[in-house]
Amino acid sequence: xxPAARVQAAIDILDEIIAAARDGGPAAxxxxxxxxxxxxxxxxxxxxxxRDLIYDAIRRVGDRPATGRSAMVGLAHERPDLAxxxxxxxxxPQPLQPDDCGEHASIIPGWIxxxxxxxxxxxxxxxxxxxxxxxxxxxxxxxxxxxxxREFPDAEGMDHLPDALRLPEGxxxxxxxxxxxxxVEVQDAGSQIISVACGAAPGMTVxxxxxxxxxxxxxxxxxxxGQGRLIACDAIRSRLSRLPERAERAxxxxxxxxxxxxxxETEKLAVLAGTADIVLVDAPCSGTGTWRRNPEGRWRITPxxxxxxxxxxxxxxxxxxxxxxxxxxxxYAVCALTTREGSAQIDGFITRNPGWIAEPQQVxxxxxxxxxxxxxxxxxxxxxxxxxxxxxx
Numbered sequence: 212x213x214p215a216a217r218v219q220a221a222i223d224i225l226d227e228i229i230a231a232a233r234d235g236g237p238a239a240x241x242x243x244x245x246x247x248x249x250x251x252x253x254x255x256x257x258x259x260x261x262r263d264l265i266y267d268a269i270r271r272v273g274d275r276p277a278t279g280r281s282a283m284v285g286l287a288h289e290r291p292d293l294a295x296x297x298x299x300x301x302x303x304p305q306p307l308q309p310d311d312c313g314e315h316a317s318i319i320p321g322w323i324x325x326x327x328x329x330x331x332x333x334x335x336x337x338x339x340x341x342x343x344x345x346x347x348x349x350x351x352x353x354x355x356x357x358x359x360x361r362e363f364p365d366a367e368g369m370d371h372l373p374d375a376l377r378l379p380e381g382x383x384x385x386x387x388x389x390x391x392x393x394x395v396e397v398q399d400a401g402s403q404i405i406s407v408a409c410g411a412a413p414g415m416t417v418x419x420x421x422x423x424x425x426x427x428x429x430x431x432x433x434x435x436x437g438q439g440r441l442i443a444c445d446a447i448r449s450r451l452s453r454l455p456e457r458a459e460r461a462x463x464x465x466x467x468x469x470x471x472x473x474x475x476e477t478e479k480l481a482v483l484a485g486t487a488d489i490v491l492v493d494a495p496c497s498g499t500g501t502w503r504r505n506p507e508g509r510w511r512i513t514p515x516x517x518x519x520x521x522x523x524x525x526x527x528x529x530x531x532x533x534x535x536x537x538x539x540x541x542x543y544a545v546c547a548l549t550t551r552e553g554s555a556q557i558d559g560f561i562t563r564n565p566g567w568i569a570e571p572q573q574v575x576x577x578x579x580x581x582x583x584x585x586x587x588x589x590x591x592x593x594x595x596x597x598x599x600x601x602x603x604x
Contacts, residue, residue, distance in 0.1 A: 212257040215296045215303025218283065220246070220253075221264035222304060225279030228265070232275055232510035239269065239507045264293075266506065270340050273317035275510035280304065285313030320509050323499070323517070326549045328597070330578055330585050338589035339548075343503045345382050348398040349374040351433040352462040362389050369592075371576050372403050374433075393460035398426050401500075401586045401593030404576055405493075405544045406430035408584075408600055413438035415488040420444050420531050425454035425466070427493055432463035441466050442483065446473040477530050487534045489542065494524040496545035496552050500595020503588060521551050528560045532567070537603060540570070543583070544598040553597030554581025560601070570600040 212220065224246050228239045237245075243265065247258050268282040271289075276282040284307065287294040297307045318336050319327070327336070347366070349359055351374065359376065360366075366376040376395070378384065389395045398406075406427050411417050411434040419428045422443035432441055443466050445451040451468055458466045471479055497517055498508045528543060535541050543560075545552050558581065561567050569582035576591045577584035583599030 212253055212261075213300065213302065214260075215298065215300045217257060217260045218264065218293065218296045219302060219304050220257075220261045221268065222279040222283050224261070224265055225268060225276075225282050227279075228269070228507055229276060229279060229282075229510065232507055235511070238505065239265065269506045269510075271316045272314045273320045273509050274314075276314045281312075281314050283313075284311045285315065288313050289316075320512070322514060323497075323512065323549065326517075326551060327499070328548055328550050328553060328580055328585055330580060330590075331548050331587065331595075335587050335589045338587070339499075339502045339595065340506055341503055341588060342380050343399075343588075343594065344380055344592075345378040345384060346398060346400045346403070347376040347378065347384065347395045348403055348430060348433075349376065350394050350396055350429070350461050352437055353392065353394045359389060359395065362387065369400055372400060372407070375400055375403055391460075393462055396426070396429055396457075396461065398430060399594045401546075401591065401596040402426060403430060404586065404593065405491075405542070405596060405598045406434065408572060408598060409434075409489050409491055409542050410540060410600075411435050411489055416440045416442075416483075416486050416536070417489045417491070418442045418444065418483060418487045418531075418534055419491045419493070420527065420534075421491075421493045421495065422454065422468075423447075423450045423493070425451075425457050427491060428454065428466060429457060429461050429463055431489075431491070432458070432461065432466055437463065437465055439465075442469055443467065444469045444471050444476075444480070446471040446476070476527075480530070480534060483534050485533065485536055487536055488539045490531050490534050490539070491542045491544070492524075492527055492531050493544045494527055494552075496520055496524065496547035497549060498546055499548045500546040500587075500597075502595075504594065517549070517551070521556065524552060524556055525559060525563075528556070529563065532560075532564055535603065539603070541567070541601040542598065543601065544596060546594055546596050548585070548587065548595045548597065550581075553585065554583060554599075557582045557599045557601070566604050567601050568604045570602050572600060 369375040411431045413436045428443040577586045586593045586596040
C-alpha cells in the first residue's frame with residue numbers, strides 16, 4: 212500500500228467505527244481486523260501504519276465525528292506530512308478543500324465533562340487517553356516460588372499488589388508458556404485492587420454477579436485457594452461462555468457459572484438468598500475509566516445510554532443485596548468516573564436499603580470519593596474505577 216492508500220484505508224475504517232459507535236456495533240479492533248482479513252495484500256507494516264493513523268485520529272476527538280474523513284482531516288491539520296498525502300493520488304484521499312475544517316481536538320465529550328467526579332481534574336482527563344501498560348496477575352493456584360521472575364525479567368512489581376507484574380504495552384503475553392499454562396492472567400491493576408478489596412478467603416461462599424468472561428472471578432478463585440463455593444453469573448451468554456475454558460486453564464474448576472435471564476434474575480438466584488459471604492457487583496457502566504484502552508468508547512456513550520446504565524446499576528444492587536449473609540459484604544465496582552455511577556449510586560442504594568453502611572477503605576491506592584474509592588490512570592497508574600464495600604449495619 213502507498214502512504215496515501217494507507218490514509219484512505221484509515222478513513223474507510225473510521226467510517227465503519229463511527230457507524231458502529233452510533234448503532235452499538237463491533238469494537239474498533241474487531242472492525243480493523245475484519246477489514247484486513249478481506250485484504251490479504253496488506254502487509255504487516257501497512258496494517259500497523261493504518262492502525263496507528265486510526266487510533267491517532269480517535270484519541271484526538273472526544274465527540275463522535277461526522278465522518279472518517281473529517282476525523283482524519285483534523286489530524287492532518289496538525290501534521291503537515293499527513294496533509295501532503297491528501298493529493299488525489301490513486302487509492303488515496305481527495306485533496307483538501309478550503310471548507311475541510313476537520314474535527315477540533317478534544318479529550319472529553321462536552322456533555323459528560325461536568326458529570327465526572329470532582330477529583331478528575333484537567334490533568335487527570337488528559338491521562339485518560341495515554342496508552343495503557345500491560346498488567347499481569349500471578350495465579351496463586353498454579354504459581355510456586357519465583358519462576359515468573361525468570362520468565363518476565365523486564366516486568367516491574369507494583370506497590371500494594373504482590374501478585375501484580377507490569378509489562379510494556381504490546382508485549383505478546385499470550386505466546387508465553389506462563390499464560391498458556393494459566394500461571395498468569397492479564398488483569399489491570401485497578402481490577403486487581405478491587406478483587407483484593409473483596410476480602411475473599413478459603414471456605415467462603417462468593418458470588419460474582421456480573422462476571423462477564425471472568426477476570427475478577429479468577430482473581431477471587433485464587434484468593435480462595437480453590438476452597439469454598441464461587442458462583443459466576445451473567446445475563447450475556449457469549450461472555451459467560453468463555454469462562455469455563457479460562458477457569459480450567461487457571462486451575463479454578465470449582466467455579467459455578469450461572470446464566471441469568473435479564474429482568475428475572477431473582478428467580479434463578481433465590482436459592483442463594485442470605486448465603487453469600489461476598490457478592491461482587493461489577494456493574495455495566497459507561498466505561499469512562501477505560502478510554503485509554505478503548506478510546507472510541509467516548510463516541511458510544513450518550514446521555515440516554517448513561518441514564519439507562521445508572522438505572523440498571525441501581526436495579527442490580529437492589530437484587531444483589533438479599534443474597535448477602537449477615538455480616539457479609541456487598542462490593543460495588545464500575546470502570547467509570549462519573550459521579551452518578553459512583554458515589555451518588557452508593558448514596559442512593561443506602562437510602563433505599565436502610566441497614567447498610569459503607570466500610571471505610573485504606574487508601575492509597577486510590578482516593579476517598581464519597582462512600583467509596585476512586586482510581587485513575589494519573590493518580591494510581593490503573594484504569595479508572597470507582598468501588599465501594601458495603602456491609603449490613
